[in-house]
Amino acid sequence: MNYRFRKTIVKSKRHIEKFWNQNSGDWHWLSEQPIPIASLNRSLWKAAVPSFQFYFLLGLSAVISVLGLLAGSAATIIGAMIIAPLIGPITGIAYSMVMANRRLLRRSCFTLLTGVLMTVLISMAIAYLIQLRTLSSEIIARVNPTLIDLGVAVAAGAAGAFARSRRSIADALPGVAIAVALVPPLSVIGIGLANRDLNIASGATLLFFTNLIGIIFSGGVVLLFQRYGSIERARSGLAISIVALSLLGLPLGFSLNNLLIKANVRRAVVTLIRNQTLTFSDTDIRSVRVQPQGEALFVQLEVATGLDSISERQVQLVRDFLEQKLEVPIHLNVQVIPVRVFQAPATSGGSTP
Missing domain, CATH: 1.20.1080 (Glycerol uptake facilitator protein)
Known part of the structure; x- marks a missing residue:
């Protein structure tokens, strides 16, 4: 019984060594001196x-x-x-x-x-x-x-x-x-x-x-x-x-x-502006930059929206809302990229431009 057991162990060891040598590839460097x-x-x-x-x-x-x-x-x-x-x-x-x-x-x-x-x-x-x-x-x-x-x-x-x-x-x-x-x-x-x-x-x-x-x-x-x-x-x-x-x-x-801190504040600002304000809910917010300035935060938004869709009064209301939620003074700077939309409805027949 012991002889058969030892023979099985030796055989298994040889199979393992053969498998390693055939499939180790570039892993030989692990044993390299x-x-x-x-x-x-x-x-x-x-x-x-x-x-x-x-x-x-x-x-x-x-x-x-x-x-x-x-x-x-x-x-x-x-x-x-x-x-x-x-x-x-x-x-x-x-x-x-x-x-x-x-x-x-x-x-x-x-x-x-x-x-x-x-x-x-x-x-x-x-x-x-x-x-x-x-x-x-x-x-x-x-x-x-x-x-x-x-x-x-x-x-x-x-x-x-x-x-x-x-x-x-x-x-x-x-x-x-x-x-x-x-x-x-x-x-x-x-x-x-x-x-x-x-x-x-x-x-x-x-x-x-x-x-x-x-x-x-x-x-x-x-x-x-x-x-x-x-x-x-x-x-x-x-x-x-x-x-x-x-x-x-x-x-x-x-x-x-x-x-x-800036990443967390930026995430909070984006979430509040997108989900809890009417002013920016339908705008395309291109970029948001948040920079601490002493005890206050400087927040700069770059948005793409229609002409005259955002007023200075709306920006002030959004600033007051952010200050209330974040509990820190906010300096909000909004840069508006005007967007004009032209539509051409489909016609029954094609026409030459």
């Missing part, structure tokens, strides 16, 4: 070299990025992210942090710093020459970072470090570059400086440092778990990263809280 320390060291040392190729690619990326931002083209900005080589020296910083490699740290920091300055200056020069004062949605989207952006940076940094340590999934690095989006915030800094708009420049600066610190921290942790370096060597670097993340968490958390 990290590349040797010497190989990774050479790879990151090469990626951190302040070479002509690095600055040439980064310069082209800056040009593409600033033009895409000014034009509001997401596809163009993605192209700039793909060719940007900044992820190389940043991963070098994370690696040197866990390995306590001061030479690689100095080289990576120098390459990163000069690359950042070059990107900002190129973006600033192009924005100054074009003199396009209107801010596209792609620019505005990069001036109010939140904890969500930090989460993206941490995940992308972990993915980048893991891909660096595995030869079979190195193709994932372009995707990591897109997720991290290092060059667009630098281009927005240049645009803000060219337009003398410190709010734009400071917001984009916060986003860049959020991405930078998030990548370095998570990249270092992943490399540490891949048995590169040691806790003793990485202690000081990780401590600095954690302190930096904590300091960033304050403004990012505040920004996220404001974002949630």
